[in-house]
Amino acid sequence: MQLTFLGTSAGRPTRTRNVTSIALSLPEPQCGFWLFDVGEGTQHRMLGSRFKLNKLERIFVTHLHGDHIYGLPGLLSSRGYFEGAGPLTIYGPSGLRRYLAGIFELTGVHLGYELNVVEIAEGEVVADDRYVVEAAELQHRLPCFGYRITERPQPGPLNLKRLGELGVPAGPLYGKLKRGEDITLECGRSIAASDVAGTPQPGRVVTILGDTRPCDNAVRLAMNADLLVHEATFAGGLEEKAAAYGHSTFTQAAEIARDAGAKRLVVTHFSSRYDDEAVAELANGVKDIFAEIEPAVEMTDILIPRPPLTNS
Known part of the structure; x- marks a missing residue:
């Protein structure tokens, strides 16, 4: 299981950063991937990468701001050109179905595969034999969700x-x-x-939050997570500005990770005012609050290792 950031910029793309999208690669036997948000240009980021749209299984949308969904119609349309593209389910806030239906009707799109759009509420949104995905509403200017992905315990190795x-x-x-x-x-x-069989192996927990001010649901979704992805739009000291726009600072992201007991924090959704060097400095500056913080780097894989096996 690993994350790849296809975009880390807030609001608009920059010369070095695309707008928001995150790919979660799944282990065997699926070997597919899920997307969290599809900002404009996401499918371009995939070109030349290992990500093929016929391997895309689910899409989770946090909210309907353009920097998180303007790439969705184009990506869905392109997916129809990939051989073997099977059914696809998209999860997101109320209004997502109407948004896509309007675009497809006006542009005459024919996808060629089954598309299911699920407008979610708080609670469990996915439950299969490998994963459970829970959603909770965050605090932003539009209805916005965070997602907690829990991998079910896996059987231990055979003797x-x-x-x-x-x-x-x-x-x-x-x-x-x-x-x-x-x-x-x-x-x-x-x-x-x-x-x-050996002792069952605990599953991993990954929490991916949409845009948000600090809130109780952010802590709840991130509780004891192996990896937390939290926005850090502004530098510490700009909490008032962040609150006005429904965002968080690097300091606040570190505090959420600390309060949740998360094992690791990756921050993203950086204001265009900060270049890569500034982002690295801002992350280093809050390590006294949460030591295991790192800034997301586009097209770089972040591995989420399994806990060590304990044989019976």
Whole structure:
């Protein structure tokens, strides 16, 4: 599992930064990716990268400000040209369906694949056998959501030596045991998955917040997260200006991470007044509040490692 920032600028693009979009790459067996926001130019950022639109599985929109969604119609249209592009679900605030329907009607777009638009409320928005995604409303000038992605615990490694002693043939039965299913051999012998698998591995938690002032829901969504992505539009000391625009400072982002007990903080959504050197200095300047802070760098992967395995 890893994050790639396809845009880190607030409000408008700059010569070195695109507007907001984040890709979350999923591990096996999916090997696909999700997008969080699709600012203008997002699909251009993908050109020449490993990201192929037929591997895009879900899109999560935080809010309807243009720097977070103006790239969405073009990306959805282009996806139809990729062979094997299957159904796609987009999650976001009320009004998202109307926004897309209006553009598609006026421009005569035919996607060629099934598109589902889910206008969300607070609470659980996705739950499958690998992940749970929760949303909560933040404090911005438009309705805006943050997302908490929780990976379900994964089965531990199989004890291959024990499987050999029990006479379990390699193949589909290994897969069943790996998924936690008990099996019965042809001889009638029953084997419990718990007897041949290691300790289940805890899942990872990633929190990706939209634009926001500091608020209780930001802390709740980020509680004990392995990685928190929080906006840092302004430098510390500009809290009054940040509040007026519904944003946060580097100082406030560090305080949210600290209060939530997050393990790691990546800040993004930087005002165009700050160049890369200034952004690095601003992040270093709040390490006394939260040491594990780093600024997002576009097209750089941020790995989210699994916790160490503990074998039974």
